[in-house]
Amino acid sequence: MKLHLRETPDYTAALAHLTDRGDDDLDRVTPAVAEILHAVRTRGDAALAEYSLKYDGAIPAPFEYGPAEMAAALAGLDPALAEVLRFSAHRIRAYHEKQVDPGLRYTDEDGVGLGWRVRPLARVGVYAPGGKARYPSSVLMSAIPAAVAGVGEVLLATPRPTAEILAAAAIAGVSRVFDMGGAQAIGALAYGTARVPRVDKIVGPGNIYVACAKKLVFGRVAIDGIAGPSEILVVADEGADPEVVAADLLSQAEHDEAAYPLLVATTAAVAERALAALRSQLAVLPRRAIAEASVTANGHAFVVGDLAEAARVVTALASEHLALLVRDPEALLAQVGAAGAAFLGDWTPEAAGDYLAGPSHVLPTGGAVRFSSPLGVYDFIVRTSVIRYDRASLTRHGQAIMDFARAEGLEAHARAVEFRLRE
Numbered sequence: 001m002k003l004h005l006r007e008t009p010d011y012t013a014a015l016a017h018l019t020d021r022g023d024d025d026l027d028r029v030t031p032a033v034a035e036i037l038h039a040v041r042t043r044g045d046a047a048l049a050e051y052s053l054k055y056d057g058a059i060p061a062p063f064e065y066g067p068a069e070m071a072a073a074l075a076g077l078d079p080a081l082a083e084v085l086r087f088s089a090h091r092i093r094a095y096h097e098k099q100v101d102p103g104l105r106y107t108d109e110d111g112v113g114l115g116w117r118v119r120p121l122a123r124v125g126v127y128a129p130g131g132k133a134r135y136p137s138s139v140l141m142s143a144i145p146a147a148v149a150g151v152g153e154v155l156l157a158t159p160r161p162t163a164e165i166l167a168a169a170a171i172a173g174v175s176r177v178f179d180m181g182g183a184q185a186i187g188a189l190a191y192g193t194a195r196v197p198r199v200d201k202i203v204g205p206g207n208i209y210v211a212c213a214k215k216l217v218f219g220r221v222a223i224d225g226i227a228g229p230s231e232i233l234v235v236a237d238e239g240a241d242p243e244v245v246a247a248d249l250l251s252q253a254e255h256d257e258a259a260y261p262l263l264v265a266t267t268a269a270v271a272e273r274a275l276a277a278l279r280s281q282l283a284v285l286p287r288r289a290i291a292e293a294s295v296t297a298n299g300h301a302f303v304v305g306d307l308a309e310a311a312r313v314v315t316a317l318a319s320e321h322l323a324l325l326v327r328d329p330e331a332l333l334a335q336v337g338a339a340g341a342a343f344l345g346d347w348t349p350e351a352a353g354d355y356l357a358g359p360s361h362v363l364p365t366g367g368a369v370r371f372s373s374p375l376g377v378y379d380f381i382v383r384t385s386v387i388r389y390d391r392a393s394l395t396r397h398g399q400a401i402m403d404f405a406r407a408e409g410l411e412a413h414a415r416a417v418e419f420r421l422r423e
Contacts, residue, residue, distance in 0.1 A: 001016065001249075001261070001275055001276065001295050001296075001299030001300065002262070002274075002299065002300050002301065003208050003268075003271055003275065003301045003303070004300060004301065004302050005050060005153070005226060005268065005302065006302070006303055006304055006305055006309070007087055010401070012348035014300055014302070015302065015313065015316060015317070018260075018262070018317055019154050019316050019317065019318075019367060020094075020367075021228075021231075021260065021366055021367065026208065026211065026212045026215065027065060029079075029194055029208055029209055029212050029215070030100065030212055032183075032209070033183045033209055033212040033213050033216060033298075034216060036051060036183040036184050036187060036209075036213070037181070037183060037186075037187040037191075037216055037217065038198065039051075039187075040184050040187030040188055040191060040206045040249060041183075041187060041191040044091060044188075044193035044194055045139075045193045045194050045195050045196075047184065047187075047406065048051045048071065048180055048184055048185075048193065048196075049358065051182065051184040052124040052125045052180065052184075053180075054179045055181075055292075056159060056160070056181075057184060057367060060159075060160070060179035060180070063162065063178060063179050063180075063195065064176060064177065064179070064195065065169075065176070065177040065178075065179075066176055066177075067164055067170070067174060067175075068138055069166060069177075070166045070167070070169050070174065070177065071159045071162075071170050072309065072410055073166035073167045073170065074128050074166070074167040074170040075304070077164065077167045079337070081164070081167075082167060085136065085140070085164075085167060085168055086171055087173050087356070088137065088140055088355055088356050089140050089144060089172060089213070091356055091358045092140055092144045092145075092358055093144050093147075093148060094357075094358060094362070095357075095358030095374060096144060096145045096148045096360070097148055097375050099145075099148075099150070099376050099377035099378060100148065100361070100377055101118050101377070101378065101381065101383075102118065102184040103115065103116055103117050103118040103383075104116055105386065106208065107317070108413070110187070110198060110387070110393050110396050110397065111389075111392055111393035111396070112387070112389055112393045112397070113386070113387070113388035113389075114386065114387060114388075115385075115386045116383045116384060116385055116386060117121070117383065117384040117386055118381050118382075118383055118384075119381065119382060120150035120151045120152065120380055120381050121146075121149070121151050121152075121200040121201055121380050121382065122151070122153065122200055122204065123152060123153040123154075123155065123197060123198075123199045123200055124146045124153070124154050124155070124199055124200060124201050124202075124380060125152060125155045125156075125183060125189035125199035125201070125202045125203070125221075126139065126142040126143050126155065126157070126159060126174070126202075126203055127154045127157050127158070127186065127189075127202060127203070127204035127205070127206050127210060128156060128157070128158040128165060128204055129181070129205060129206045129207065129210070130156070130158055130159035130160055130181050133255075133380060134162050134164065134165060134302075134321065135166035136162075136164045136165050136167065137168075137354060137355050137361065138164065138204065138205070138361070138362065139156060139158075139165060139168040139174070140168050140170055140171065140172050141172050141361045141362050141375070142172075142203050142204050142360070142362055143169065143173060143254055143374060143379060144172050144173070144360075145360055145375060145376055145377050145379065146203075146379075146380045147172065147173035148377050149379075149380035149381050151380050152195070153175045153176075154172075154173060154174050154175050154193075155174070155176050155178065155185075155189065155197065155199060156169050156174045156176070156177045156178070157178050157180050157181065157185040157188070158177065158179070158181060159179060159180060159181030159185075159187060160179060160181075161179060161331045162178055164326060165177075167283050173387065176197055179215075179378075179415070180196075181206075181208060181210075181361045182206075182207075182210060182213075183212065184212035184250075185210075186202060186206075186210055186214055186217060187213060187217065187367045189221070190202065190217035190220050190402060191217075193375075198221075200221060200222060200225065201222040201224070201380070202214060202217070202221055202222075202223050202224070203223070203362065203363065203375060204227075204236075204387065205227035205362065208404055211227060211228070213365075214226055219412075223376055224333045224379055225364050225368060226368075227364075227365055227370055228258075228365040228366040228367065229255070229258035229259045229260060229298075229364055229366075230247060230252045230255040230256070230259045230260070230264065230321075231252060231259060231260035231261075231312060231320045231322060231366075232248060232251065232252040232262065232302035232319065232320070232321040232322075232350055233262040233263075233264065233317055233319035233321065233322050233323070233324060233334065233339075234248050234249055234261075234262070234263050234274075234323040234325060235263075235264045235265075235307075235322070235324050235325065235326055236263065236264070236265050236270050236271075236274060236325045236326070236389035237264070237265075237266045237270065237307070237312050237325070237326040237327055238266060238269075238270060239265065239324070239326070239327055240270065240274075240325040240326070240346070241272035241346065242270075242274045242276070242277040243277045243278065243281070244325065244346065244349075245263065245274040245278075245325055246274055246275075246277035246280075247349075248323050248325070248349060248350055249261040249262075249274075249276065249278055249283065249295075249299070250281055250295075251270055251289050251349070251350050251351055251354075252292055252294075252321065253290075253294035253295050253299070253349065254285065254287040254291040254294075255290075255294075255327060256290060256294065256295050256296070257290055257293035257373065258294065258298065259293060259294040259298065260298045260299075260300075260319075261292070261295055261298065261299045261301075262299070262300050262301075262317060262319065263275075263299075263300070263301040263302065264301075264302050264303070264304055264310050264313050264314060265303050266303075266306065266307065266310065266326075267303065268303050270303075271301045271303050273348065274301070274362040274367035275301060278295070282295065299411075307326065307331075307335075308335065311332060311335035311337075312334050314336050314338075314339065315336055315337035315338050317367070318337075318338035318339070318367040318368075318370045319339060319340065319369070319388065320340040320341070320363045320364065320369065321339075321340060321341055321343065321350050321353070321363070322340070322341070322342045322343065322346065322366045323343045323348070323349075324340035324343065324344050324364050325343065325345070325349055329342075329344035329345045330333060330344065336403045338367075338369050338370045339360070339369055340363035340364055340365075340369040340374060341353050341363055341374060343357060347364060354357055359374055360374050360375040360376060361374075362374065362375035363375070371401070372400070392419075392423055394417065394420060395420065395421060398417045398418075398420075398421050399411075401414070401417050402414040402417050404416060405417075
């Protein structure tokens, strides 16, 4: 992990580089992904089978798992693990139920009826990657908010689904699971095939090919965002336990070699103690090779002058996960402008957010928290504006509407009001 002392060219350059970390080069895979999407769009299930054979070495059988297969996987799961999945699901559901928007209707001071109607999306596709690790937690965190929103049908696309994935799907209320991955899975969900229904929105993380495919199908369907490598930013002051700081940093570094473990420390001594603990823990970590590559390539520690400067650095980095291991985390959070999920205080590990706390752990990465939010119920609904005039209220507004329309040269707009107000 690289150490950067404040007010040095190295500090400034590293911070500037990291603020652009979301600019992943999708250009190098775009031609290949566009070819895959075109094949799936024009040849459907035949193309899916060809790409499964090419990339996975076999055509999946079965290709689809329904409620019965999911229920069987849950019934056959280790009871202790099944109970953990159910407990996690309970907490995720309880949190997201508080996000439900029932819509609103009211009459304003001019007698105009206004409001918005909320309806859930009809069908959603959840993507769960199948690379270095499998994450039943991500199935819960993606599908439960959709179910709470009232989505009619939730489809899960994942290559080679395990019993744990199928069990999580059963608990989360997934309707159907399809054994497919990569850009071809995104194409099938976006365009539909004979066996895979077309969805309204695709959510969930994936590799660079999945991210590129989501970008290219956007507009045909909605997407939650373009996910990059996982990242954590830990802010530590003199009271922080260096072992805890190091453990939090490694909790994201072990995801994959491209993850970003970042540290902001109030003194050089704080940073050095944390880095020493990190090296010690790394030596005995089961996923050492992955975490070590992440720490070496993307690990950065910034030494700031005070917590006000820490807040400015945190806001500039706009991290997916933000752990505030400081004396007054609430006061520091109030100064922070952008973060995906904030973990406050010494007793709040980022791992709690990954599995059990309640908020979805599907978060924007690469600085996208500047303009994006964690996945939630609001991602699975659409709103319709509702407007209702009567004669009295249209009479009050009519002249202003006609004047505005004629100022823009739109006489038919004006007459749509004028004809209604004729005696």
